Amino acid sequence: MTTFFIPGLGAEPHIVERAYLDMRTRVELELGSRPSTRRIAKLWTRRGSMDCITEVGTPDPLSGGIVLAIFDMGERRPFVVWRRPDGGIPTGIREVLGNSAYSVVEFDP
Numbered sequence: 001m002t003t004f005f006i007p008g009l010g011a012e013p014h015i016v017e018r019a020y021l022d023m024r025t026r027v028e029l030e031l032g033s034r035p036s037t038r039r040i041a042k043l044w045t046r047r048g049s050m051d052c053i054t055e056v057g058t059p060d061p062l063s064g065g066i067v068l069a070i071f072d073m074g075e076r077r078p079f080v081v082w083r084r085p086d087g088g089i090p091t092g093i094r095e096v097l098g099n100s101a102y103s104v105v106e107f108d109p
Contacts, residue, residue, distance in 0.1 A: 002041050004107040007057045007066050008084070020069065027071050027080050027094065035071035035080070042105040043070050043079060047097060054081055068092055072104070 006023075009016050020039075028034045042055040052061040060067050065085035072079055079097045 002107055004039050004041075005057070006068055008068075023069055023082055023092075024071065027073075027082070030094065031073060031080070031096070033073060033077070036074050038072045038104075039107040040070040040072060040079075040104055041107045042103075043081075043097075043101055044103040045079065045097060045101040051102070063093075063095065065093070073099075 004016070004020075005011070006016050006019050009019055024035055040056070042053060044051070044053045046052075047054075047062055050062065054060060054067055054070060056067050056070060058067060059065065060081065060083045063083065063085070065083040067081060067083045069082040070079060071082070076099055078099050079101065081095045081097060082092050083095070084092045
């Protein structure tokens with residue numbers, strides 16, 4: 001298992017927690033519902049016509065850019081991947097995925 005982190009923010013817990021709270025709030029405002037409290041490290045799912053693993057801290061397998069966070073919007077609701085595109089927008093891009101996954105790996109509690 002892996003300790004919770006957001007790539008590029010260092011190890012200061014209060015900075016990481018504040019950034020995560022800001023991201024969660026933004027997802028809630030955009031989608032109209034609050035993400036679950038699960039902190040997802042890795043998601044194995046079908047995206048488009050391809051099975052792939054999306055993991056925090058690694059490049060997004062379809063779009064490139066580093067995955068910063070993965071949010072679970074709840075039962076029968078989509079997952080949301082927040083990534084920082086290569087050389088792109090510093091605030092990141094959010095992509096809404098489907099609501100099913102083959103496997104979900106959470107960060108250590």
